[in-house]
Amino acid sequence: MQTLHVDVDTWLHRLSPRVKLLALAAFGVLPFLTQSIPLLACANLVGAGLYFRTGLSIGDALKRLRPILISIAVLTIFAALVGPLHAAIVTALRLTALALFAATVTATTSMAAFIDEITILATPLEKLGLLKAADIGLAIGLVIRFVPEILDRYRAIREAHQARGIKVRLATTLAPLIILTLRDADNIAAAIDARGIRRQ
Numbered sequence: 001m002q003t004l005h006v007d008v009d010t011w012l013h014r015l016s017p018r019v020k021l022l023a024l025a026a027f028g029v030l031p032f033l034t035q036s037i038p039l040l041a042c043a044n045l046v047g048a049g050l051y052f053r054t055g056l057s058i059g060d061a062l063k064r065l066r067p068i069l070i071s072i073a074v075l076t077i078f079a080a081l082v083g084p085l086h087a088a089i090v091t092a093l094r095l096t097a098l099a100l101f102a103a104t105v106t107a108t109t110s111m112a113a114f115i116d117e118i119t120i121l122a123t124p125l126e127k128l129g130l131l132k133a134a135d136i137g138l139a140i141g142l143v144i145r146f147v148p149e150i151l152d153r154y155r156a157i158r159e160a161h162q163a164r165g166i167k168v169r170l171a172t173t174l175a176p177l178i179i180l181t182l183r184d185a186d187n188i189a190a191a192i193d194a195r196g197i198r199r200q
Helices: 017-033 037-051 058-082 085-108 111-127 133-163 170-194
Strands: none
Touching: 017 037, 017 085, 017 111, 037 085, 058 085, 111 133, 133 170
């Protein structure tokens, strides 16, 4: 099973998960406080500088970001066609900066540490009776953990279509991907309940 975490020892890996998550929250807000292209470009440079120091090779680092970068490019083209070019560029720079910072955190934080920190951060909400902190940590951890699995499953479906000479289309790949993902989700939920991990 793949993971987004990169198992090497860098100063980013040694940094407290709490500090990284709080910094990510701050960087998630700051790009939306400005419309300055130079400032947003600087945020991208900082994000890229951090991301390329996570221990990944340049090829692997770009490969991980390729789906989100393609999505941002499509969104930017659409935004440029229907609105001002400046707004489209600002949107692209904001989303790219967020993707770089988020990818840096996921690459340098182990899943166990990530779940522990999310659980601790959600504990005040549990004391207010709004939710169960352990369940929130587990749910967010599972979402991040299984993103590579879903991407692998999509590639397998696409290759199966190509092997059968079927043209790969979103309409023909999305349905089996959703069905297989939901089936996996059911199996994982049953395993979690069988082990008594989730609190009642």
